[in-house]
Amino acid sequence: MKEIMGVHTYREISEQPQALKEAYEEALRRKEWAETYLGDAEVQQTLFLGSGSSYYQAITMAATYRSWLKRPATALPSSDLLLIREQVVLEQSRTVAIGVSRSGESTEVVKALDSVKELPDWRLAGVTCYAESSMAKLGDSLVSKLGAEKSTVMTKSLASMIVGMQTAIALVSDRSGEHLQELDQLVQAQEERVREGEQLAQAAVSARNFDRTVFLGMGAMFGIAEEGCLKLKEMSNTWTESFGTLEFRHGPKSIVDQHTCVIVLVSDRSREAELKVAREMQDYGAYVVVAASAAGEDTAFADAFVETGLVGGSDEARAVAALPFLQYYGYFTALKRGNNPDEPRNLTQVVLI
Template sequence: MTRGKLTLPEIGGQAEALKAAWEQLKKQEQWAQAHIGNEKYDEVVFIGSGSSYYQAQVMASTYRLWLGRSATALPSSDIFLFRDQSVARSRQALLVGVSRSGESSEVILALEAVKDLPNWSTCGITCYEDSRLGRMTECLVSPLGKEQSTVMTKSFSSMTYMMQAAIALVAGGASSAELAAVPGLQGDVVARGRAFAENLVESNNFNKYIYLGMGAYFGLAQEVCLKLKEMSYVWTESYGTLEFRHGPKSVVEPGTLVCLLLSEQARSYELKVAEEMKAYGAFVLLVTTAKGDDTGFADAVFEIGGGSLGDEARAVMYLPVLQYLGFYTAMKRGVDPDHPRNLTQVVKI
């Protein structure tokens, strides 16, 4: 097989990438305390472009919950083009650049735009320590996040997990212990997710794809939506779960896959949405901690486990099966997920 020869093992390498990120953070505890743990900042602003922006959303959501402090996620371009509309100019702000390559033009431009402003500080997270981002500001580095394929898979998981671990380190309490368990669970999720996704794709033909999530899972829903779109060129959309009911649900009909990243915090409300979509003729896929009597209506359910963990700690466990869904959809359509048309690993202006 030549198509997908890069992407497939990279999706499969997530457990090892998470373990390496956890060990690397032990070496960079000072970074976490100096930046994430620094209470002088009124606002922490996580920025990225494309998938990195969706990572930033998960990071900001986790930061707000575990530290109880203000954080936001923005596209990188909002900072160098619309900074004062995006962040109140009077606030002491920490700008956290998120970039797999560390070379994304928009992230670099954003950091350069604030470097001489007295109320702004910067840091970052990347997979390439010798990148421009890594040289211009202090960065967390995911050592096994490096990828050859164009689309982000294990880099997304490992960087998101590593930043969450840094937040947990500062927060203390149960969150750090919960995250410590995730690498050991991820290998099983990856293995089962591959077989599940391959069978789902081979057994069905969908013409529309919708991903739904709330809280930290909203950023994940946007990311797995993008993965399917990048790899297989099919049109897909993502929404906040309850927001989908306010107009967008009009597109649902037989042949539509509605995939819900189910949280425990809002489980009963989210399942009401899924049941409604089922009634409109959608094929409903639930990705959840565990099945129950309340999930029996669904057409397919993938259990990730980790029931003793909080929603945020489980976040990256939702990714493998849905990355594989994008991969096998691409393979079925005869396209190469390694080299999507019109795309490059690094986007430069």
């Protein structure tokens, strides 16, 4: 019997709307959690800790925290806190350390949190898909139950954990109503984003035989660009790179040619500058995909356009809207290369050391 490749990955990408809705509603019910771990203005450093995809979503979470709460936050690889703590944090500061892990069992994040649990003025928390996990036992955790997955690669889990954390951040923001409204709009629109993302990704993958794909983004979108890069690499065994959008012009753009796909995740705040980079890459021969809140005359040049919506809303809230396209892009590239997205080479769902 012929193997059906990628059945779990495909299904889990398509299940994002339900997972996002559940994570959003669960976070709304956990307002006390938000007030305890995110709402204390006396906290001097808030850390979002993860490994791999969980680190990339931590980047988006930290960017959201800084933008919406106007207080410092840092995303760190879990191993940095575990192994080189004195280089990356201030131990004597009043701190909230939030572990980010789909399984809640990743060795690095569990050991990192365990290594600081006795420090004075440190509180531990987490966000995961498994309420009974080791990480959740170390620190009170937000849980995205419908984010749980069979696949090795993270798709709906990552999107739902970001939305859950963003909802918690919104609850303690001075502009709570505004941010909650845009997150609600995001959740309601995600079914359309999934449907459109599948169609656009299939078309982009079929357009050319790409030797390389580059993902570009800034701020909250940079974490999503990093994640898009990893999804393609994991599923298709393709060498990809991700950069800050304008940073790509400082040397790395030398790799761009007609066999390159450049995907630019545009922030409204920096739209003009980022689209200028996108046009420049197209001039070098690249196939350019632009993801932005809405199409306009300034995006007409793009070879493909991905709408992320929330026109007039925040870049942070719309970040997750680009994920279905990015995940399907990795999925269809894998199938084109004869790889099974459900069985990425050398990988397991939980990384233990």
